[in-house]
Amino acid sequence: MRCRDVEREILEGAALPEAAVEHLAGCAACRTLNDAHRAMQALAGTQRHPSLPVPDLASALARRRRTQVKLWAAMGAATAAVALAAWVVTSPRPAQPAEDDSAWQTLPPLLAFVDGMLERELGPTDFAYRPFGELAVWLAPTEDPLDEFTPTLPEEEP
Amino acid sequence: VSDAGVDRAGIHPGAEVAQTASGFEVVLEAWAPALLRLAWRFTRDGEEARDLVQHALADAWERRQGLRDAQAAGPWLRRILVNRAVNLHRRRRVWRSVQSLWGAEETMTQPAPDAQLDQARQARALHQAVAALPARQAAAITLRYFEGLPVAEVAHALGVDVGTARVHLYRALKKLRPPPGPWEER
Numbered sequence: 001m002r003c004r005d006v007e008r009e010i011l012e013g014a015a016l017p018e019a020a021v022e023h024l025a026g027c028a029a030c031r032t033l034n035d036a037h038r039a040m041q042a043l044a045g046t047q048r049h050p051s052l053p054v055p056d057l058a059s060a061l062a063r064r065r066r067t068q069v070k071l072w073a074a075m076g077a078a079t080a081a082v083a084l085a086a087w088v089v090t091s092p093r094p095a096q097p098a099e100d101d102s103a104w105q106t107l108p109p110l111l112a113f114v115d116g117m118l119e120r121e122l123g124p125t126d127f128a129y130r131p132f133g134e135l136a137v138w139l140a141p142t143e144d145p146l147d148e149f150t151p152t153l154p155e156e157e158p
Numbered sequence: 159v160s161d162a163g164v165d166r167a168g169i170h171p172g173a174e175v176a177q178t179a180s181g182f183e184v185v186l187e188a189w190a191p192a193l194l195r196l197a198w199r200f201t202r203d204g205e206e207a208r209d210l211v212q213h214a215l216a217d218a219w220e221r222r223q224g225l226r227d228a229q230a231a232g233p234w235l236r237r238i239l240v241n242r243a244v245n246l247h248r249r250r251r252v253w254r255s256v257q258s259l260w261g262a263e264e265t266m267t268q269p270a271p272d273a274q275l276d277q278a279r280q281a282r283a284l285h286q287a288v289a290a291l292p293a294r295q296a297a298a299i300t301l302r303y304f305e306g307l308p309v310a311e312v313a314h315a316l317g318v319d320v321g322t323a324r325v326h327l328y329r330a331l332k333k334l335r336p337p338p339g340p341w342e343e344r
Contacts, residue, residue, distance in 0.1 A: 007324070011302075037331060043303075046280070050204060052207060057183050057187060057219060063212055063216070064216035
């Protein structure tokens with residue numbers, strides 16, 4: 001007998017024919033397989049199972065329904081979340097007002113004004129603001145407010 | 159699982175039995191104890207075995223139109239249960255692999271070489287060795303040796319041809335080859 005035939009006989013578990021027994025005597029691989037098979041049969045025969053309450057069909061179906069409800073609920077929640085995300089991403093946004101560049105148009109004059117205030121030559125009257133601090137000196141009006149109070153002296157007669 | 163289970167339950171083997179809801183329910187409940195025993199052989203845990211049987215019963219109920227002959231209910235139900243058990247085994251193996259990556263794998267205590275192992279320890283060691291096998295090999299070993307089915311029925315339960323079932327058994331036996339002396343925890 002060939003190894004394949006002997007292996008088949010061993011795995012089927014029936015009593016080995018004479019030819020298989022003779023083959024085992026001269027084939028270590030088949031002998032090892034036969035030993036493993038016999039050991040498994042002996043060990044498996046000692047296995048005992050406990051007595052357990054048998055589940056019935058009604059409880060199995062109720063459990064299946066609960067599982068399906070949970071599954072559908074989870075799928076519904078996931079779908080709703082995806083739809084919400086898609087809506088947020090694709091929804092048209094409110095029209096933005098056109099950019100007002102008037103501020104930029106008014107900036108140069110403002111800068112010129114500040115520049116004019118800061119870089120002017122200080123006159124003697126500017127120093128009248130000194131008691132109010134250095135900043136007051138620099139922020140003093142360009143036109144001397146005292147001008148209008150300067151009394152007009154009568155012209156001297158020649 | 160043997161066809162005698164149907165006879166003991168007093169169910170008349172006929173196609174019409176399984177085609178009606180009440181008849182099908184009777185068939186399922188007649189086979190449930192045998193399925194539970196088989197499930198326990200796969201899981202070695204009472205709660206998990208009951209879970210497995212509940213899933214198998216619900217699966218069978220949903221596919222009841224596929225059962226043509228009530229006499230074939232036993233092998234048909236067994237095949238459904240084995241499918242479930244194989245999937246469970248695969249998930250567990252993946253989980254054990256992940257656990258071993260994180261170093262959380264349960265380590266077995268190595269017994270002294272000359273220790274006399276009692277039957278319970280041998281059974282536990284054997285179950286651990288079977289659990290470490292690939293899913294179909296483990297299922298083949300469970301069906302062939304623990305359930306005592308012939309190779310042809312093992313093949314039917316696994317949904318493969320007889321030659322493939324033999325290959326599964328052969329490879330599993332090579333991996334499970336016991337050391338000389340008592341079967342030790344490995």
